[in-house]
Each structure stands twice: as structure tokens, then as C-alpha cells.
Amino acid sequence: MRSPEEWTRRAWPVRGGGATRGTRSLAGQFLVFQLVVIAIVLVAVAAVSVTQSTDEFRDVRGQRMIAVAENLASTPIVRERFADPFAAQILAPDVDRAVALSGAELAEIVDPTGTVRVSTDPSRVGRRLDLSGSGAAHGRAWFGDLDVDGVHSLAGQVPINDVDGVVLAVVSVSERYPSAWRLLGGAGERLLVYLGLGAALGAMASWLLSRRIKRQTRGLEIAEIAGLAEHREALLHSIREGVVAVDDDGVVTVLNDSAQALLDLTDDAVGRRVDEIDLDPAVAEFLLAGGDGRAAQSDVVIVTRTRVLALNRRSATSQGRRIGTVTTMRDSTELASMQGQLSSHKSVTDTLRAQTHEFANQLHTISGLVQLGEYDSVHDFVGALTRRRAEISDTVTQLVADPAVAALLIAKTSLAAESGVALVIDPDSHLSALDPALSTDVITLLGNLIDNAVDVSEGSDAGRVTVRLDDAEGMTVSVTDSGPGVPAHLREEIFARGVTSKPEVPGGRGIGLALVRLVSAQLGGTVEVTDAPGGGACFSVSLPPARLAQHA
Missing domain, CATH: 3.30.450.20 (PAS domain)
Incomplete structure (x- = not known):
């Protein structure tokens, strides 16, 4: 994965502004490329046509050369005088006539050793003709390619045999291969017309396509498109x-x-x-x-x-x-943690407000009793308040040794009572003194779970919230409420979502349970919700011993 700096270094040198001088535009490059492709196709078509015409010429004219050679070899005077010392002069008219009638270029009579005895080209008399690849030297008619004075030619050869089948001489008639242009012309004028028309249509289509590409790329060239793509990647990955x-x-x-x-x-x-x-x-x-x-x-x-x-x-x-x-x-993890701390402070403020309200009511009661002169009743009333406060503090501090967590539970007890909900500490609970950092996290977990439990239990019959703490193996924090419970299909979603646009301080119902899961995960623990035995829901947080030891 490239770093943002690498993306920026790769992208920033590219500049827009059109094609540079001496560089063909994208549309121009595409047009040239298409024209080259069309030219290659046309050359390929021409090559196929030339090859087909060459094969056709070889088959048709080869048979014609054999026919002319057979006709010449069957002429009586040729059979009688081919071995005469003056055969070149005697048979010249017959050889010239065979060439004139067939359209061939060269007709010769060769002895079995390959020496030319008679030829339409007098300068070739006495020269040698290669018969090594010819079947005529073995008594069979043959046609094929032959090199005559360095010219690639098509030859037809027929043997002159005696009554015993011995080859006495070979009649050879040859014609040079036509040029490629002649072969194309021979393939028909329509082929040239089709090739020209195909070239024109291909060029026009390539030009129109290049114009379309230019419009769709908004006139940008290759370097500019690449620069935009790299700028986009650099900016996107730098965000x-x-x-x-x-x-x-x-x-x-x-x-x-x-x-x-x-x-x-x-x-x-x-x-x-x-x-x-x-x-x-x-x-x-x-x-x-x-x-x-x-x-x-x-x-x-x-x-x-x-x-x-x-x-x-x-x-x-x-x-x-x-x-x-x-x-x-x-x-928003760090912000959520800060919101959790703010929520804890808000909870403390609400608790103090509730206690202030409670103390104000108690002071008004004491003041009324004093004004009535009921001093014994004042003594009994103050004693009852002191004993109840002491009972709450003693119950909590006997089970919870950590001062911060104990203070939270005492404060939450008063706050829950104001909402008509009884907050009870399970008598089997036990919690030792904690590291300050861990204590803060436990307060976040416990505070949010208790607030959520009190909210759902408020207004229910015999509203009750039970808290159980256990640090025997790791740590387990359980909060059971008397509310309606949590449906099975919502037990994952309630830990996942919240909306930041709430008018109240974030960290309430919208994100409180989400914070519980986040803090639990950061401590290597888990949180789950189940049905409480007597109705309602039970939220349990389990923290492993190994992660707790890191805070000790």
C-alpha cells in the first residue's frame, strides 16, 4: 500500500494543457494506429490474392506447357532429326512455331545429359539445363519451377523415347512467372476497386472514431488523463x-x-x-x-x-x-471515550442534584419539627437518616473495596431511588481495589449499564436493578433490570448504533451501550445480554485476568 507521500510524488509532476509540441494528440495517434491496421489488412488480402493467383497460374499454365511440349515432341521431323548435328537450324522453325502458338517464352530440345541441342534462343544452344528435379529424364511428362538463366520460370517437359522406352531427348517449354502487380490485375479489376473502397471506408471510420474519442475524453491527452487519475488517487489516499x-x-x-x-x-x-x-x-x-x-x-x-x-x-x-x-x-473512538467520561461526570452531577434535593426535603422536615417543638421527633428522624445512610455505605463498602466504584454505587443508589427504582448490590459480590486506569474503565462500564437499567425499570411494578461484581477469575460485571427485556433479534444491534445529532449530550441511550462494548473490547473482554430469571434483561461484561494484570 502506497503512502500518501508516495502517491503525491508520483502524481504532482504531471501538468495539463494539451498535447506537447512534437507529440501527436490521442485522437491523432488512434487515427494513425487504425490506418496502420487497415494497411496491414489490405496487404494481407493482397498477399492472399497473389498466392491464389500464383497457384492458379501454375496449375493452368503448367498443363498448357506440357501440352505444347507433347505436341512438339510428337512432330515427325523433331523425332527424326533431333540428334542431327544441324538440328538447331533444321528444327528452329518448328520450335519457334510452338512458342508462337502457345504464348510460351522459351522452347528447347535437350539431350539426356542436359545439353541444349535446339532452342528458340540461339545463344542457349550448347548450354546445360538442370534436369535433376525433372521427371522427364525418367520417361514421364512433368511441369514445375525451373531456373532459366537466373529467371524463375514455369516449365513443362516431355521425354522423346525410343521403342524400348529409353529417353533419347527432352522437350522443354517454359514461361517466366508474372509479377505480383500483374497477378493482382489478373485477379480482376473489381479486387482493386474493393481494396480501394475498403481503404477509404476504413480511413473514414477511423477518423470518425478518433473524433468520438476526443469528445468523450473532453480533449484530454494520454498524459493528462494519467495525471488526473494519479491526482485522484493521491488526493483520495491522502484524506x-x-x-x-x-x-x-x-x-x-x-x-x-x-x-x-x-x-x-x-x-x-x-x-x-x-x-x-x-x-x-x-x-x-x-x-x-x-x-x-x-x-x-x-x-x-x-x-x-x-x-x-x-x-x-x-x-x-x-x-x-x-x-x-x-x-x-x-x-470517533477517542471522542466516544471522552463522551463516556463526560457522561460519568454528568451522572455524578445528577446524583449530587438528587442528593441535594433529598437533603433539602429532609432539612425542611427537621425545620418544621423544630418550629413545632417536637425535639424528640427531630432526634428520632435524624437518627433514622443516619442509620439508613450508614447501612447503604456499609453494604457497599463491605463488598466493594475500590473507593471510586463504591462511591459510584452509593451515588447511583440515591439517584435510582429518586426514580422509584431500588438499586441492590448482590450479597455475593466482591471487588478488590483496582488500578486507577482500570477503575475508570469499570466506572464507565458500570455507570452506563446502571443508567440503562434504571431507565428501562422506571415505571415498572416493583422497579429493581441488581448489580453483581466478581473478581475471582478476571472480572465479571452483571446488571439485571426489571424492564421489558431485549428481544433476541435486537441483542446485537443495541450495541452497534447511535446518532450523533441528538440534542442531549452524546453518551446517553444512543451510545451508552456501544461504549460498554467498546471498553470491554479494549480490555479484551466481551459483553452479552440475556433474559433475567424473573423477567427483564441481564447485561454481563467479562474481562480476562491477563488484561487486568496489565493494569495492576
Whole structure:
């Protein structure tokens, strides 16, 4: 994976502004390329035509050469006088007549050793003719290629045999091969017309296609297109926010470096469907939800196993046509932790407010009794308040040795009582003094779970919240409420979602349980929700001993 600096170094040197001097435009290059292809095709067609014409010439004219040679060899005077010392003069008229009638170029009579005895070209008399590849030297008529004075020719040869079949001489009639242009002309004038018409149409189509390419690329040249692509990659991968683009088929088309880090993905996720990637189910559902064309009007908070992500989705269009969605995401883990701490402080403030209200009512009662002169009643009332406060403090401190957690439980007891809910500490609970950092995390876990339990238990018959702490092996924090419980299909979703656009302080119902799961995951633990034995829900957080030892 390239770093943003590498992308920037690769992309920034490229500049726009059209084709440089001496460099042909993209449309021009394409036109030249197409014309070269057309030329190659035309040459190939011409070569095939020449080859076919050559084969046709060889077959037709070869048989003609054999016929002329047979006719000459069967002439009586030729058979009688071919061995005469003056045969070149005596048989010259007959040999010339055979050439004139057949259209051949050369007719000769050769003895079995290959010496030319008679020829239409007097200068060849006495020369040698290669008969090594000819079947005529063995008594059979033959036609084929022959090299005559360095000229590639087609020859037909027929033997002159005696009554015993012995070859006495060979009659050879030859004609040079025509040129390629002559062969093309012989193939018909229409072929040349077709070739010319094909070249013209191909050139016109290539020109029109090059114009279309120029319009679609908006006049940009190859270097400019490459520069834009590299600029896009450099900017996209330099953005601190995660960017994920998904097309209408649910396939990931863009995934920048930040998104890969936030979602724990690799480059191979691009080009695959969202539901085929190892994504948190809530994130996958959010990315695919854009298929209905609706944008996410506000930032949606999704809590994965390790992070708190704020996601925002928008539809992507091209030339007025919808092509998918683009989702941006920010890592709000640190902000969520701060929100959790703020929520804890707010909880303490609310507890102090509740206690202030409670103390104010008690002081008003004492003041009324004093004014009535009921001093014995004042003594009894103050004693009862002192004993009840001491009982709550003693119950908590006997089970919980950590001062911060004990203080939280005492304060939450008063706050729950104001809401008409009884907060009870399980008598089997036990918690030793904790490291300050771990104590802060436990307060976050416990505070959010108790707040959630009190909220759902308020207004129920015999509202009750039970807290159990156990540090025998690792640590277990359980909070049971008397509310309506959590349906099975929602037990994962309640830990995953929240909305940051809430008017109240974030960290309430929207993200409180999400913070519980996040803090649990950071401590290497898990959180789950089950049905409580007497109705309601039971939230349990389990932290392993190994991670707790790191805070000791």
C-alpha cells in the first residue's frame, strides 16, 4: 500500500494543457494506429490474392506447357532429326512455331545429359539445363519451377523415347512467372476497386472514431488523463477520513487507505461485493442501505468490536445518472471515550442534584419539627437518616473495596431511588481495589449499564436493578433490570448504533451501550445480554485476568 507521500510524488509532476509540441494528440495517434491496421489488412488480402493467383497460374499454365511440349515432341521431323548435328537450324522453325502458338517464352530440345541441342534462343544452344528435379529424364511428362538463366520460370517437359522406352531427348517449354502487380490485375479489376473502397471506408471510420474519442475524453491527452487519475488517487489516499464507494450492485469501487485501516480491510476488497467482505454486520448493512437512493441525513455512529465510527452516506451521480453511493467515515473512538467520561461526570452531577434535593426535603422536615417543638421527633428522624445512610455505605463498602466504584454505587443508589427504582448490590459480590486506569474503565462500564437499567425499570411494578461484581477469575460485571427485556433479534444491534445529532449530550441511550462494548473490547473482554430469571434483561461484561494484570 502506497503512502500518501508516495502517491503525491508520483502524481504532482504531471501538468495539463494539451498535447506537447512534437507529440501527436490521442485522437491523432488512434487515427494513425487504425490506418496502420487497415494497411496491414489490405496487404494481407493482397498477399492472399497473389498466392491464389500464383497457384492458379501454375496449375493452368503448367498443363498448357506440357501440352505444347507433347505436341512438339510428337512432330515427325523433331523425332527424326533431333540428334542431327544441324538440328538447331533444321528444327528452329518448328520450335519457334510452338512458342508462337502457345504464348510460351522459351522452347528447347535437350539431350539426356542436359545439353541444349535446339532452342528458340540461339545463344542457349550448347548450354546445360538442370534436369535433376525433372521427371522427364525418367520417361514421364512433368511441369514445375525451373531456373532459366537466373529467371524463375514455369516449365513443362516431355521425354522423346525410343521403342524400348529409353529417353533419347527432352522437350522443354517454359514461361517466366508474372509479377505480383500483374497477378493482382489478373485477379480482376473489381479486387482493386474493393481494396480501394475498403481503404477509404476504413480511413473514414477511423477518423470518425478518433473524433468520438476526443469528445468523450473532453480533449484530454494520454498524459493528462494519467495525471488526473494519479491526482485522484493521491488526493483520495491522502484524506484522513475513510472513503468507501459502492455501486448500485453493492460492489466496492473505491476504498482509500484510511477506510482500510478503520475497517481492517486490504486492497483486495475493491471489486468485491460488500456482503462478501469481512465487515462488521452493522457497517455492511449501512453501506448496502444506500441502494434505495436515500442519503444519510446525519452522521450515524456505528460501534464495531474495536472502534466507534461516525459514517455519512451520499448518493453519487454521473451525467445525471445515479451510479452508487459514497460513504465517509471518521474514527470517533477517542471522542466516544471522552463522551463516556463526560457522561460519568454528568451522572455524578445528577446524583449530587438528587442528593441535594433529598437533603433539602429532609432539612425542611427537621425545620418544621423544630418550629413545632417536637425535639424528640427531630432526634428520632435524624437518627433514622443516619442509620439508613450508614447501612447503604456499609453494604457497599463491605463488598466493594475500590473507593471510586463504591462511591459510584452509593451515588447511583440515591439517584435510582429518586426514580422509584431500588438499586441492590448482590450479597455475593466482591471487588478488590483496582488500578486507577482500570477503575475508570469499570466506572464507565458500570455507570452506563446502571443508567440503562434504571431507565428501562422506571415505571415498572416493583422497579429493581441488581448489580453483581466478581473478581475471582478476571472480572465479571452483571446488571439485571426489571424492564421489558431485549428481544433476541435486537441483542446485537443495541450495541452497534447511535446518532450523533441528538440534542442531549452524546453518551446517553444512543451510545451508552456501544461504549460498554467498546471498553470491554479494549480490555479484551466481551459483553452479552440475556433474559433475567424473573423477567427483564441481564447485561454481563467479562474481562480476562491477563488484561487486568496489565493494569495492576
